[in-house]
Amino acid sequence: MDLAELKALAVAEKAKFKPLRVHCCTSTGCQAAQSLEVKNNLAKAIQDKGLGDRAEVVGVGCMGFCGRGPLVQFAHDDQLFETVTPDQAEGIIDVLAGGEADLVKGDPEHPFFSRQFHIVRKNSGNINPDRIEDYIAVGGYQSLYKALFEMSPAEVVAEVTASGLRGRGGGGFPTGIKWATVAKMPEGQKYVICNGDEGDPGAFMDRSVLESDPHLVLEGMAIAAYAVGANHGYIYVRAEYPLAIQRLETAIKQAKRYGILGSQIFDSPFDFKIDIRIGAGAFVCGEETALIHSIEGKRGNPRPRPPYPAQDGLWHCPTLINNVETYGNISAIIEKGSAWFSGIGTEKSKGTKIFALTGKIRNNGLIEVPMGITLREIVEEMGGGVPDGEIKAVQTGGPSGGCIPAYLLDTPVDYDSLTKVGSMMGSGGMVVMDTGTSMVEVAQFYMDFCQEESCGKCVPCRAGTVQLHAMLTRLLKKQATLADLETMEQLCYMVKEMSLCGLGMTAPNPVLSTLQYFRSEYEELLQPLPTMPENHALSV
Amino acid sequence: MSITTLKINGQDVVTESGKTVLAAAKEAGIPIPTLCHLEGISEAGACRLCAVEVKGTPKLMAACVTTVAEGMEVETHTPKLQDYRRMIVELFFAEGNHVCSICVANGNCELQDAAIEVGMDHSRFNYRFPDRGMDLSHSQFGIDHNRCILCTRCVRVCDEIEGAHVWDVGNRGEACYIVSGMDQPWGEVSACTACGKCVDACPTGAIFRKGTTTGEKAGDRAKLEFLVNARDKQEWSR
Ligand SMILES: Cc1cc2nc3c(=O)[nH]c(=O)nc-3n(C[C@H](O)[C@H](O)[C@H](O)COP(=O)(O)O)c2cc1C
Ligand code: SF4
Ligand code: SF4
Ligand code: SF4
Ligand code: FES
Ligand code: FES
Numbered sequence: 001m002d003l004a005e006l007k008a009l010a011v012a013e014k015a016k017f018k019p020l021r022v023h024c025c026t027s028t029g030c031q032a033a034q035s036l037e038v039k040n041n042l043a044k045a046i047q048d049k050g051l052g053d054r055a056e057v058v059g060v061g062c063m064g065f066c067g068r069g070p071l072v073q074f075a076h077d078d079q080l081f082e083t084v085t086p087d088q089a090e091g092i093i094d095v096l097a098g099g100e101a102d103l104v105k106g107d108p109e110h111p112f113f114s115r116q117f118h119i120v121r122k123n124s125g126n127i128n129p130d131r132i133e134d135y136i137a138v139g140g141y142q143s144l145y146k147a148l149f150e151m152s153p154a155e156v157v158a159e160v161t162a163s164g165l166r167g168r169g170g171g172g173f174p175t176g177i178k179w180a181t182v183a184k185m186p187e188g189q190k191y192v193i194c195n196g197d198e199g200d201p202g203a204f205m206d207r208s209v210l211e212s213d214p215h216l217v218l219e220g221m222a223i224a225a226y227a228v229g230a231n232h233g234y235i236y237v238r239a240e241y242p243l244a245i246q247r248l249e250t251a252i253k254q255a256k257r258y259g260i261l262g263s264q265i266f267d268s269p270f271d272f273k274i275d276i277r278i279g280a281g282a283f284v285c286g287e288e289t290a291l292i293h294s295i296e297g298k299r300g301n302p303r304p305r306p307p308y309p310a311q312d313g314l315w316h317c318p319t320l321i322n323n324v325e326t327y328g329n330i331s332a333i334i335e336k337g338s339a340w341f342s343g344i345g346t347e348k349s350k351g352t353k354i355f356a357l358t359g360k361i362r363n364n365g366l367i368e369v370p371m372g373i374t375l376r377e378i379v380e381e382m383g384g385g386v387p388d389g390e391i392k393a394v395q396t397g398g399p400s401g402g403c404i405p406a407y408l409l410d411t412p413v414d415y416d417s418l419t420k421v422g423s424m425m426g427s428g429g430m431v432v433m434d435t436g437t438s439m440v441e442v443a444q445f446y447m448d449f450c451q452e453e454s455c456g457k458c459v460p461c462r463a464g465t466v467q468l469h470a471m472l473t474r475l476l477k478k479q480a481t482l483a484d485l486e487t488m489e490q491l492c493y494m495v496k497e498m499s500l501c502g503l504g505m506t507a508p509n510p511v512l513s514t515l516q517y518f519r520s521e522y523e524e525l526l527q528p529l530p531t532m533p534e535n536h537a538l539s540v
Numbered sequence: 541m542s543i544t545t546l547k548i549n550g551q552d553v554v555t556e557s558g559k560t561v562l563a564a565a566k567e568a569g570i571p572i573p574t575l576c577h578l579e580g581i582s583e584a585g586a587c588r589l590c591a592v593e594v595k596g597t598p599k600l601m602a603a604c605v606t607t608v609a610e611g612m613e614v615e616t617h618t619p620k621l622q623d624y625r626r627m628i629v630e631l632f633f634a635e636g637n638h639v640c641s642i643c644v645a646n647g648n649c650e651l652q653d654a655a656i657e658v659g660m661d662h663s664r665f666n667y668r669f670p671d672r673g674m675d676l677s678h679s680q681f682g683i684d685h686n687r688c689i690l691c692t693r694c695v696r697v698c699d700e701i702e703g704a705h706v707w708d709v710g711n712r713g714e715a716c717y718i719v720s721g722m723d724q725p726w727g728e729v730s731a732c733t734a735c736g737k738c739v740d741a742c743p744t745g746a747i748f749r750k751g752t753t754t755g756e757k758a759g760d761r762a763k764l765e766f767l768v769n770a771r772d773k774q775e776w777s778r
């Protein structure tokens with residue numbers, strides 16, 4: 001296939017779209033709320049009402065407003081229906097045909113949608129993730145073609161470097177520099193890995209991207225492989241994501257059939273195959289060296305770095321490892337150029353970030369926002385604020401991050417600002433807490449998670465998190481003294497500085513940040529000091 | 541042989557390039573406390589006791605897995621490091637069941653040595669008193685998991701020197717434990733050659749020879765080093 005054929009296919013596929021397309025979300029969140037039945041009923045209603053020649057229902061990926069699912073949307077006029085039940089399908093088709101029905105209508109102009117900026121999620125909720133033709137219809141794989149035929153590998157690396165893209169897996173490492181390091185390694189076997197382990201509690205951005213637009217990630221990986229000189233890639237997904245795995249399998253099969261993955265891609269000399277590896281759902285297996293061990297069939301333990309995977313990775317070969325969302329940005333960067341991309345966001349954080357907005361907030365769901373937007377805009381405008389009560393803090397970065405108090409809500413969302421206030425960007429969890437929330441309990445919750453998920457290899461993390469959890473528990477039972485609190489704080493710093501991998505190094509963050517901003521809550525929980533009996537005067 | 545020069549605690553040190561900071565310090569007569577390190581087998585970087593400060597990076601580096609670099613300035617015994625080391629030893633003692641007075645390794649235990657070295661006389665952390673059990677199914681040896689500090693020296697010595705790979709780590713976090721074979725009783729693992737290397741490798745009284753009693757486990761760790769280097773050095777007896 002060449003570019004002309006690819007474009008012709010895109011046009012032909014687009015022409016097959018019927019004028020009235022009814023999008024029905026078939027991602028995990030909505031599926032759990034019977035969206036597959038909704039979809040079947042919609043299809044049936046279209047037939048029953050004789051609209052079959054101009055209307056069709058399309059199972060699409062996640063639209064983001066998962067808290068109000070199942071969602072159904074008309075592609076032609078953006079009309080949105082929320083919390084749809086299977087028996088409302090007929091009514092929806094009546095509306096499609098110009099009639100009326102009693103339905104819960106969403107507002108597609110609401111800031112929740114209008115403040116978003118879609119790069120990675122541009123196709124999510126708009127195409128059928130089970131059909132490569134749908135992806136091709138919206139211009140898919142043209143960036144890969146462009147990279148292979150119009151750019152040298154070094155030019156691709158330079159473009160990604162110039163874009164300012166930073167890793168979306170948590171650390172925020174400049175993606176271009178990582179690619180350049182792998183590209184510079186001597187020729188030979190190299191690998192590309194996509195990290196889809198996504199273990200943070202409450203985070204589901206990567207799952208949504210994989211379920212809604214698997215080809216976008218495959219395309220990003222293929223471009224990366226071309227740039228760094230790899231011919232084999234792995235996608236590591238946790239077993240708890242069966243739908244994502246299934247859609248990836250379908251996507252890989254379809255791409256192979258079109259000659260877009262496999263040998264001699266687009267009849268060029270470039271070969272690239274992708275295999276899926278399924279993780280057992282350990283948080284630590286998201287850490288890159290542990291993930292590599294896991295793919296190698298070993299115990300998922302991190303190892304000390306350096307050497308970094310870029311030099312010594314999978315089976316000791318140079319390995320590029322990036323997050324799902326990072327790969328999701330590549331196609332757009334190649335298509336529209338680095339200048340376009342670096343025009344979005346702030347000086348040091350370019351592009352967008354997807355967050356899973358949850359907690360005590362009206363509008364739950366996934367949002368893709370430009371970097372530099374403030375927390376206040378996200379929480380108050382897009383999220384609609386706290387249902388009843390007042391906002392107390394926003395937690396970002398999951399078990400590695402921290403709690404940002406309400407008075408710092410004007411902090412812009414970018415890597416450096418979030419780190420500066422004692423939290424971090426993390427992979428994209430954002431939990432809103434109201435004034436009824438006990439910050440010590442929050443810290444205890446995350447510490448419980450970390451002690452469970454520690455791989456157990458290094459002592460500060462294995463035994464330190466256990467002791468921190470025990471101390472927080474004692475504190476909550478009002479059995480801790482001021483000395484205990486001091487020891488706990490020292491232990492936090494020790495675990496942070498002495499642990500082997502990022503899990504231990506960041507595990508104390510939820511405690512440290514709540515101590516920083518909500519210290520009085522800790523002090524109020526201290527064991528009351530024994531008081532002197534009244535008559536204990538020095539009357540001996 | 542190319543050489544690297546660096547400074548450890550202000551002292552100029554010249555060493556073979558590619559060596560670890562730990563090895564360079566040892567050559568220079570500067571002892572850095574270790575537990576998971578064992579001469580002759582690969583490094584794990586797990587106990588973190590050997591952490592040192594390196595000028596120019598805010599991170600503490602484990603000396604056993606950090607390669608020397610030209611002009612590097614290393615501090616091995618700052619008050620902060622000593623503080624942290626002490627805390628680590630406390631964590632070890634609080635995490636297992638270490639009753640020295642009735643232990644085979646009493647007086648010959650590297651954990652005890654570490655405790656003395658960092659001046660740990662009590663633990664600020666609550667003892668966990670785990671019930672980890674022991675395995676006496678082997679005809680010659682036993683393992684008392686209560687005394688195990690999960691340094692994985694037994695795992696590595698059995699895999700890398702004896703080539704039997706009897707041991708591995710099971711589970712995660714606090715629930716980690718050393719498994720034999722396919723999580724079978726040690727005595728049933730046919731791969732075990734009863735060579736006794738894991739007994740010598742174990743820094744504590746966790747793995748021991750049957751029939752030894754309190755304070756009788758005198759480890760012979762030099763034996764392992766000798767075995768590993770025998771072929772290289774063409775030395776077949778010692
Ligand atoms: C405990 C731990 C868990 C992690 N989990 C993930 C994860 O689920 N997904 C991910 O992409 N990166 C995760 N990371 C970060 C990876 O180690 C690695 O930095 C990342 O995949 C690199 O990709 P990026 O540069 O595109 O962000 C984790 C790191 C640590 C320390
Ligand atoms: S292993 Fe060492 S520290 Fe533990 S009880 Fe035995 S002698 Fe004491
Ligand atoms: S006795 Fe030898 S073979 Fe048996 S477990 Fe120990 S080191 Fe391995
Ligand atoms: S049994 Fe001994 S050598 Fe093996 S991990 Fe435990 S303490 Fe280390
Ligand atoms: S899962 Fe349906 S909108 Fe997200
Ligand atoms: S001796 Fe270096 S980490 Fe254990």
